[in-house]
Amino acid sequence: MNLFNTSANLLPYDGEAIYHGPILNPTEADDYLNTLLQTIEWKNDEAVIFGRHIITKRMVAWYGNNDYSYTYSNTTKHALPWTTELLQLKVLVEQHTHTSFNSCLLNLYHDGNEGMGWHSDDEKALGRDSTIASLTLGTERKFAFKHRQTKYNTSVFLQNGSLLVMQGTTQTHWLHSLPKTTQVTRPRVNLTFRNMLV
Numbered sequence: 001m002n003l004f005n006t007s008a009n010l011l012p013y014d015g016e017a018i019y020h021g022p023i024l025n026p027t028e029a030d031d032y033l034n035t036l037l038q039t040i041e042w043k044n045d046e047a048v049i050f051g052r053h054i055i056t057k058r059m060v061a062w063y064g065n066n067d068y069s070y071t072y073s074n075t076t077k078h079a080l081p082w083t084t085e086l087l088q089l090k091v092l093v094e095q096h097t098h099t100s101f102n103s104c105l106l107n108l109y110h111d112g113n114e115g116m117g118w119h120s121d122d123e124k125a126l127g128r129d130s131t132i133a134s135l136t137l138g139t140e141r142k143f144a145f146k147h148r149q150t151k152y153n154t155s156v157f158l159q160n161g162s163l164l165v166m167q168g169t170t171q172t173h174w175l176h177s178l179p180k181t182t183q184v185t186r187p188r189v190n191l192t193f194r195n196m197l198v
Ligand SMILES: O=C(O)CCC(=O)C(=O)O
Pocket: 105, 107, 116, 121, 134, 143, 176, 178, 190, 192
């Protein structure tokens, strides 16, 4: 169900970021948010950057078809087996994208003090330019894109229950971020469905 029946490519060139709008109604999205807040094994994200051990306020979790392991910034993570609700959301997202996914990285931003800096999802374990489907539950947040060469930038407000799909050469040419904001005092959970190379 796409409540607004609109999808548009947000990027003018070098990739496709298709905003589908809400695929869950607000009640369904809030119910999933509350369940995931309680059932997901949330952990503070950890990394070793320039020899310093960093622990973020933002929390993360990783689920998948198999016990994939994945190392970044000198820390190794293991995927947990799907929960009932994550499997339901995976099926929903697969129906909308006509793509199958074997893992999901979740982020929990407690409020607008937490965000994510400029990066692209171009880890080797994902393969080059693989499709990433991003589902938002909870508070609407601004999501920004910036082209690596031209610095062209654009942004979109990701609504409660909405789906954003990044595909084509997006990860090669564009960075994305979730800017911090003082305007937001409520939580948001983001699920990014991905395909690990196996
Ligand atoms: O929270 C978001 O919408 C973005 C998350 C993200 O970019 C990532 O997990 O790589």
